[in-house]
Every structure is written in structure tokens, then in C-alpha cells.
Amino acid sequence: xxxxxxGKNADRPRHEVQEVVYVPAAVHQPGDKVQCTYLExxxxxRTHAVVLSRPAWxxxxxxxxxxxxxxxxxxxxxxxxxxGEDEALLGMDLVRLGLERGSSAREALEVxxxxxxxxxxxxxxxxEPVPFVYHNTFLLADRVEAWxxxxxxxxxxxxxxxxxxxxxxxxxxxxxxxxxxxAGLRQRARSQGWWSGDGEFSFADVFSLTHQPxxxxxxxxxxHAGKELLRQHAGHITAETFMAILRDKASGICVDSEGFRTAxxxxxxxxxxxxxxxxxFFTATPDPSRxxxxxxxxxxxxxxxxxxxxxxxxxxxxxxxxxxxxxxxxRHELYRRHQAALELMERDxxxxxxx
Numbered sequence: 099x100x101x102x103x104x105g106k107n108a109d110r111p112r113h114e115v116q117e118v119v120y121v122p123a124a125v126h127q128p129g130d131k132v133q134c135t136y137l138e139x140x141x142x143x144r145t146h147a148v149v150l151s152r153p154a155w156x157x158x159x160x161x162x163x164x165x166x167x168x169x170x171x172x173x174x175x176x177x178x179x180x181x182g183e184d185e186a187l188l189g190m191d192l193v194r195l196g197l198e199r200g201s202s203a204r205e206a207l208e209v210x211x212x213x214x215x216x217x218x219x220x221x222x223x224x225x226e227p228v229p230f231v232y233h234n235t236f237l238l239a240d241r242v243e244a245w246x247x248x249x250x251x252x253x254x255x256x257x258x259x260x261x262x263x264x265x266x267x268x269x270x271x272x273x274x275x276x277x278x279x280x281a282g283l284r285q286r287a288r289s290q291g292w293w294s295g296d297g298e299f300s301f302a303d304v305f306s307l308t309h310q311p312x313x314x315x316x317x318x319x320x321x322h323a324g325k326e327l328l329r330q331h332a333g334h335i336t337a338e339t340f341m342a343i344l345r346d347k348a349s350g351i352c353v354d355s356e357g358f359r360t361a362x363x364x365x366x367x368x369x370x371x372x373x374x375x376x377x378x379f380f381t382a383t384p385d386p387s388r389x390x391x392x393x394x395x396x397x398x399x400x401x402x403x404x405x406x407x408x409x410x411x412x413x414x415x416x417x418x419x420x421x422x423x424x425x426x427x428x429r430h431e432l433y434r435r436h437q438a439a440l441e442l443m444e445r446d447x448x449x450x451x452x453x
Contacts, residue, residue: 102368104239105340106171107360107386108160109353110153111224115428116362117154117408118382120400121198123147123165134158134195135416136185136221139213145198149394151362151380154408154428155225155416158190161364164197165396167376168206169239169366173268174223174232176314177305178292179251181231186220187213189234189249196238203240207247207278210236211254215280218252225415227422235266241368241376248272248301253286255279255301263332265324267351268317269310270302316350323349337379337391340365345387352387359384365391382406383436388443405431 108116123146130141135156146166150159161171172189187195192210200206224230235248244259248270257264258277276299280286283301287293293304307314327343328335344363345352353360363386366378379391408428415424429437 099374100370102239102241102244102370103335103337103340104169104171104237104244104364104366104368105344106161106237106364107344107351107353108151108153108171108362108364109173109358110160110361111226111230112355112357112359114225114361115154115408115430115433116151116160116382116384117428117430118362118380118394118403118406119150119152119159120394120402121145121148121150122400134191135188137187137191137217139187139217142199146201147396148194148197149378149380149396150194150197151364151382152190152194153225153361154430155414156188156190158188158192158194159197160190160193160362162193162197163366163376163378163394164200166201167241167368168197168200168203169364169368169378170196170203170206170210170236171364172234172236173266175235175248175250175268175270176307176311177233177250177270178290178307179233179253179305181233182218182220182251183229183231184218184220185222186218188221188223189219189232189236190223192219192234193236196236203238203243203245206238207245207256210247211256211280214249214254215252219249222421225422225425227420235270237264237266239366239368241370241372245277246272250305253280253283253305255283263328263335265321265328267321267324269314269321270306271321273300273302274298276301320350324351327351337365337367337377341379341386341391347387352385354385360386363389363391380406382430382432384433385440388440389436406433 146164150162152159196206222229381389
């Protein structure tokens with residue numbers, strides 16, 4: 099039976115802890131507000147049940163799914179639009195807001211771009227006193243279709259995907275195949291002198307920086323490798339295929355460097371047959387090549403899994419102004435056990451044979 103498969107690695111600062119959190123559906127009162135990572139915004143009338151894989155210090159999520167089989171993940175990009183220093187919505191906040199408020203990938207996208215246009219994106223994406231700021235691109239999927247949403251400041255373009263495969267990797271990748279866009283997108287490009295107004299309009303060509311930061315340059319090879327791995331398996335891609343791709347260190351898809359690593363991974367199987375459940379696999383631990391993907395299914399009467407929840411802190415340095423002036427230990431039980439197991443494995447590596 100045909101399925102849509104969604105997968106993502108969350109590449110984050112090396113020592114950041116990622117937790118997996120279930121938030122039940124809820125009905126809210128008129129006038130209710132919701133405190134996102136930095137910004138308080140108006141709450142929706144109702145929010146869907148969601149499962150989120152997220153850096154433990156913030157409100158939003160790197161990736162997740164909702165009870166309607168919608169999956170969303172984000173990644174950082176730098177574009178010609180200035181970053182701005184002000185705290186606004188994080189791309190990770192938009193991921194959660196889309197999941198909580200959208201009952202399809204398209205609806206989640208509409209929610210996200212409306213909030214982006216209204217509030218803008220910004221604020222530090224790292225639990226450290228020196229800000230680390232980026233703009234975002236997103237992958238959205240449900241049982242029937244997928245979307246790529248790419249942003250630059252409050253401007254955006256989206257591409258609908260109805261067949262084959264599509265990957266994203268820290269760069270603008272929507273060219274001329276734009277399905278929907280910010281009403282003022284082309285006018286903005288013309289007024290800045292980035293586009294002459296002649297010929298076809300390519301979002302990536304017009305909004306990408308001429309000199310890309312090193313991280314984006316490095317990501318080009320990763321983007322092409324991901325595309326190639328998907329092409330090689332075209333026609334018979336399974337959840338296992340995705341897990342193998344996410345575990346691939348040679349391509350750089352599984353990041354393991356001094357400053358950054360894959361902090362959590364997710365693979366979701368979304369059957370087109372609505373009578374079959376969607377299954378969402380999460381590692382809740384770093385380095386998927388040495389982690390187990392554990393399944394999650396939305397059912398009534400879910401049991402909580404405190405093993406993958408990080409502790410909460412009364413005086414959390416992420417919530418006090420000025421922020422991030424001290425550090426706290428956010429490791430959850432599974433993270434600690436996984437860390438201990440990895441250390442044992444490394445200690446027990448057989449030494450090279452004597453010459």
C-alpha cells in the first residue's frame with residue numbers, strides 16, 4: 099500500500115540535549131495567549147495533539163508530528179535578508195505552531211506563513227550568551243502530499259510535492275517551481291536590486307547570498323548526497339531506507355563534528371489509507387548510527403514516557419533576562435544511559451593488532 103515517508107536529522111550544538119514530548123489536544127478560551135520561546139502570541143481556539151523532538155531549553159521543536167498525520171521539520175539558512183537582533187518567533191516555534199494548528203500539511207503551511215508575516219522570525223537558536231541566529235526552511239508532509247517552505251526574513255516561497263522524493267539541507271532549494279509565495283516577494287527582490295524583473299523568477303537564485311557562510315557551503319555536498327541516495331532507492335524506499343540514510347556519516351547527513359552533531363532523528367511512515375495508523379520513529383538520543391529508532395503512535399490513553407523528558411528548572415537560565423547566563427543539566431534518563439553505553443563501547447574497542 100502506498101505511503102508517504104518523512105525523515106529528518108536534527109543537527110544541533112554538540113552538547114545540547116534533545117527530548118521527545120507528547121502534548122495532548124486542548125481547547126482554549128478566547129483571549130488566551132501562548133508563551134513561545136521568546137514571544138507571547140494569541141492562542142488558537144483548539145490545538146491538536148503533537149509529539150515533538152526538541153532542544154530541551156525551548157518551547158518549539160526541531161521536528162514532530164500531530165494526530166492528523168502531519169509532520170514538520172526545519173533547518174537553518176542564511177539569505178540576503180538581514181537577520182535582525184530582536185527576539186521573535188524561532189523557526190522551531192513555527193514547527194510546533196504549524197503542527198498544533200494544522201490538520202493537513204497545507205493547513206500547517208498556511209498557519210506558519212501567516213504567523214511569520216505577522217511576527218517575523220528571530221532570536222538566538224542556541225543556549226549560549228552569544229547569539230546564534232538563522233532563518234529557516236521547512237519540510238512538511240501528510241498522508242497525501244508534501245511541501246517545502248523556504249523563508250528569508252518575513253518573505254517566503256513554497257513548493258508542493260506530489261510524487262517522487264525531495265530533500266532539504268541548509269540552503270535555499272526552491273528555484274522556479276514556486277506553488278505559493280509571499281504577496282510582496284517579487285516586489286521586495288526588485289526594490290533591493292536582487293532581481294531585474296525580467297525572465298523567470300527563481301527564489302533560490304534571487305535570495306541566496308553570493309558568498310555563503312562555510313556551514314552552507316559544506317551543506318551543498320550533503321544536499322546532493324541526500325538527493326543521490328534517494329534517487330538510488332527510488333521506487334522501493336522504506337522506513338529502513340530512511341534510517342540508513344540518516345545514519346550515513348560519509349555523506350555528512352549524520353553530522354558528527356567538533357561543534358555540531360545529530361542530536362536526534364525522526365522517521366515517519368504515513369500510509370495513504372486513512373484507516374491505517376501513522377507511525378513516527380524517534381531516537382531521543384544523539385548519533386542515529388548508534389541509536390535505536392523507537393516507534394510512537396497516537397492512541398487514546400497514551401502512557402507518559404518520562405525517560406525521554408528533560409528535567410524542568412524553577413529559575414531556568416533560558417527564561418531569565420539576560421538569558422543563558424548559567425548552564426543547567428538537561429540530560430534525561432535515556433540520554434544519560436545512552437551516553438554511558440557509548441562510553442563503554444568506546445572503551446571496549448579492540449586495540450589494533452600488534453605488527
